[in-house]
Amino acid sequence: MENLKMMRVTYVVDHHRLGDLTTLEPIYLRFEPVGCTATILTKLYRENKFRINQNIALLLVSAILSDTLHFRSPTTTDDDRLMVNYLLPIAKIDNVESYANQMFAAKSDLSRYTMREILFLDYKTFIFNNQLWGVGVVETFYPNNTLTRKDELFEAMIDEKKRSNLTGILFSVIDIVNLRNYMIILGETEKFIIQKAFNVNVQDRIADLGSRISRKKDIVPSLERYFKNSN
Template sequence: MTAVIGHRNPDTDAITSAIVYARYLSRTGREATPYRLGELNFETQYVLREAGLETPALLESLPAGSEVALVDHNESAQSLPGLETLKVVAVVDHHKLGDLTTAEPLYLRFEPVGCTGTILARLFIENNVHIEPLEARLMLSAILSDTLHFRSPTTTDVDREMVAFLAPIAGIADVKAYAMAMFAAKSDLGDTPAETLLKMDYKVFEFGGQPWGLGVVETTNPGYVLGRKAELLEAMRAEKAASGLAGVLLSVVDILEETNRTLVLSEDEAAVLRAAFGVEVSGDEADLGSRISRKKQIVPALEAYFA
């Protein structure tokens, strides 16, 4: 039995890709079960509810030597604790290659596309594996989520092609309406605690040998999030101290207007933002303009600065 896992602080791609890849593996001769490494955000909850699916079980650890397949991530800091003691048999991902190493040959499939769901759809097609409507719906949802319905600069032609290919199989006639419903669900933040908002889409990266926490809130209603700035800064301060981070950033991304206003905790972060992005920072907020992709625009700029 192979456990299939997406990254911590899961988003829609991490969850749906674990479900879909586990089904793909089981169908092609390797028994597999999907798990989640954290709580689902409102968008993902909406996607699973519409698909009539239960939430995958939460995984906290696995015995050393267990077989595991990773989707939508490959860095140990974003994965199950003790990843280095597990046997990674497969990785399907669209991120940069991090600190993963293995003792034996394995299956790796990385493509510089907008979404893991796009790569999974290609796997089904290439190997002539039948795609069920449910699976098409999950892959399509992941692509719309990761590319912000093709607004993100991470979007590629292949992502667009796969959505066009999957929509009729999924039985989704109006892709735009479905995407808007997903984004509305995501933006319904209600009384979500500030700590949860910070961690909703949050990853730790190593820059210059030091850990930085980068959170993103993608929303159609940035005013609501920015209205809770004081609470959010307090949650960032607590997280920075608790996890011994060199810096922590929270970007509030307006999905529809494609803007990024990033909360700035202290001069540690302000100095780096000024140098890495050439922006002015005054007070507790930086306008990062149209840099809405952490993967394609935020992380590379920070990496270039620290290198």
């Protein structure tokens, strides 16, 4: 977030690990190892006895279902399921399976995006062993639609790697039907690291990482372990 250090942060709610946030004064923190921040927000609504209307319930349910891939992601917890079950009648969702599938189908339509926009739909940077890496992810019903356009994606990745002075850049195409991760490999640096960190082969500049679909729980921890052990 731009100008974060100039803002007065009073409350942080998240389901990721704590980063390098520093504040001038004590603040409220609520971090929990759940599948989605919306799970924690739902808890806060309930704990403080705030009424949740239908629109808010729809947003919260959608966020949890999206982040947990309808409870199929390894990040899913019992709390995520409990909060969705609590929210469903408020959101007036009768068939959660149908709702989730419609949501994922809409999410999978990437035709209106350029490849550069797709690269940054869900993109984060990480520091591994003092090296800056970019890791992007797209979750889709139709992985081949993106994989067949990988040459266009390479151009966007090359541009971003140079622009941000990255050591490496990775991009995963997640098949949310078969729960499979196809990682697009830009160059020799990325190829060497992925082969070593995940013990996989790279063919036609794509690494099949199998069921390792979570950046938070599968990809980043494996890269961190590799860089730590390679020192």
